[in-house]
Amino acid sequence: MSIGVVAIVPFxxxxxxxxxxxxxxxxxxxxTIVATTSVWADVVANVACDGxxxxxxxxxxxxxxxAFEPSLADRTMLDGxxxxxxxxxxxxxxxxxxxxxxxxxxxxxLRVGEHARPLPTAATDDDTEDDHAGDHRTTDxxxxxxxxxxxxxxxxVLPVVADNLVTEAGLDRGTVDGCVEAYRAExxxxxxxxxxxxxxxxxxxxxxxxxxDSLAYFADRYDFEIVGTVIxxxxxxxxxxxxxxxxxxxxxxxxxxxxxxxxTGDQADDAQALATRIGDVQIASLPTADPTVHDxxxxxxxxxxxxxxxxxSQSNR
Numbered sequence: 256m257s258i259g260v261v262a263i264v265p266f267x268x269x270x271x272x273x274x275x276x277x278x279x280x281x282x283x284x285x286x287t288i289v290a291t292t293s294v295w296a297d298v299v300a301n302v303a304c305d306g307x308x309x310x311x312x313x314x315x316x317x318x319x320x321x322a323f324e325p326s327l328a329d330r331t332m333l334d335g336x337x338x339x340x341x342x343x344x345x346x347x348x349x350x351x352x353x354x355x356x357x358x359x360x361x362x363x364x365l366r367v368g369e370h371a372r373p374l375p376t377a378a379t380d381d382d383t384e385d386d387h388a389g390d391h392r393t394t395d396x397x398x399x400x401x402x403x404x405x406x407x408x409x410x411x412v413l414p415v416v417a418d419n420l421v422t423e424a425g426l427d428r429g430t431v432d433g434c435v436e437a438y439r440a441e442x443x444x445x446x447x448x449x450x451x452x453x454x455x456x457x458x459x460x461x462x463x464x465x466x467x468d469s470l471a472y473f474a475d476r477y478d479f480e481i482v483g484t485v486i487x488x489x490x491x492x493x494x495x496x497x498x499x500x501x502x503x504x505x506x507x508x509x510x511x512x513x514x515x516x517x518x519t520g521d522q523a524d525d526a527q528a529l530a531t532r533i534g535d536v537q538i539a540s541l542p543t544a545d546p547t548v549h550d551x552x553x554x555x556x557x558x559x560x561x562x563x564x565x566x567x568s569q570s571n572r
Contacts, residue, residue, distance in 0.1 A: 279337035279424075285309045286337035286424035291347055291354075292320055294403045294555070295340050295367060297546040301441075302416045304434035307426055308337075316545040325350045333357035337424040340416065344368040346400035363423045370415045371408040373398040374471055403544065405472040406449070406556060410442040445553045446476075449560045453477045456567045462510050463563075464503070466517040466526045473559070482510050485526045500525065504533055514539045514566040539566040 280286055287309045290296035296312040303310075311332060314323045320342070325333075333339055334357050341347055341354055343366025358364040376399050402408045413435045420426045453461075461479040463470050467486040474481050483503040506512075507529075515530055517523040518541045530536040542549060542558045549555035 279335060280309075283309075286426075287311060287332075287335065288338050288340060288420070288424065289313055289332055289336040290340040291342055293545050293547055294552055295342060297552045298367075298409060298413075298438075299340055299416060299420070301438045301551075302413060302431060302434050303420055303424075303426060304437065305430055307430070308420065308424055311336075316547050317543050320346050321349070323347075323349060325353050329353070330357065333362055334360060336362050338362075338419055339364045340419075341366050342368045342400055342402070344373055344398040344400035344402070363419065365415065365419045367412045367416065368398070368400055368402045370412045371402040371405075372411060373400075373402060374475060375399070376468070399468070399471050401469050401472055403472075403552070404470060404556070404559070405476040406442045406446045406553075407476060408472060409552070410439050413439055441553065445556060449556060450477060452557075452560045452564050455564050460567050462512050462567075464507060464512050464515045466515065466523055469518060470516065473563075482506050482512055485515065485529060500529060504529060507533055507536065513537065516541050516563065516566070518543060537566065539563070 285306075285308055288299050288303075289311045290299055291313045293312045293314070293316050296310045299308070300310050313325065313329055313332065314320050330353055333354065336357075339354065339357065339362050341364060345351075346368070347354060354364060376397055417431045417435050420431055421428050458478070461477075462482045463474055463479050464482050465484050468481075468484045470479070471481060473479065483506050485500070485503065487499055507515075513535065514537050515526045516539050517526050523538065527538055530538055539562055541562055542555055544555060546552045546555050549558055
């Protein structure tokens with residue numbers, strides 16, 4: 256099953272007999288699921304692989320999720336959703352109040368990141384992870400939101416996505432469970448493929464410097480060390496400081512790092528200036544997290560791994 260292609264068929268309510276409000280279905284009678292990002296929209300479409308839901312994406316492809324501001328039309332879309340699938344963990348910090356307002360007026364909201372073994376941020380003690388897991392009111396400012404950079408964590412959330420599609424959107428349990436089984440197998444193959452790609456990088460060269468703190472899950476899964484970040488935050492909205500950049504420059508020199516990874520669309524002036532200042536350091540552009548231009552989520556992660564492998568493999572040093 257290709258994870259980027261979903262058939263469109265008429266919706267048939269599942270055995271649970273859910274009755275959906277008219278505002279929660281599209282013109283063909285299918286429930287409308289609103290995902291905040293295109294990554295989670297792609298995941299939802301694969302969990303409902305028979306095309307029994309209409310999936311809408313709130314944040315436009317290529318836009319910075321850390322800085323997105325919803326319109327009144329976006330609020331209307333959230334209010335009318337059969338289910339809202341958000342990343343959570345602070346990714347939607349600039350419009351969490353809008354999501355919360357829609358939730359307060361009856362829109363079911365699933366924050367998938369809370370179910371994906373979230374990592375603490377650099378500013379968080381490890382022993383707080385279990386204390387707060389699953390409570391979005393206490394985790395938004397202490398958990399790393401970039402869970403989709405580890406396909407095994409994406410696989411972890413498939414059951415909770417399936418449960419919500421059944422209970423909130425009325426999908427057939429047997430059909431959804433079959434979709435989950437097939438998609439989990441695809442993600443397992445993707446994980447193995449990425450690991451094979453990464454094998455080209457000598458273990459001693461698996462060191463990452465990023466524009467903002469976005470690759471911790473990738474590093475955790477595939478045994479990389481995070482040397483540092485230009486913007487010392489999991490959000491692109493944070494600021495740098497001269498002292499912090501001086502310290503990072505010293506770490507890059509001592510670690511013999513050869514690349515700074517910047518996501519397409521990021522403001523990269525400080526990263527470029529740092530690379531120029533150090534010399535012999537390239538700026539490597541990571542793909543934007545937009546499955547619509549990368550043959551689905553799997554294509555996006557493959558390209559991410561390919562960029563990292565190309566920049567850090569021995570032949571390019």
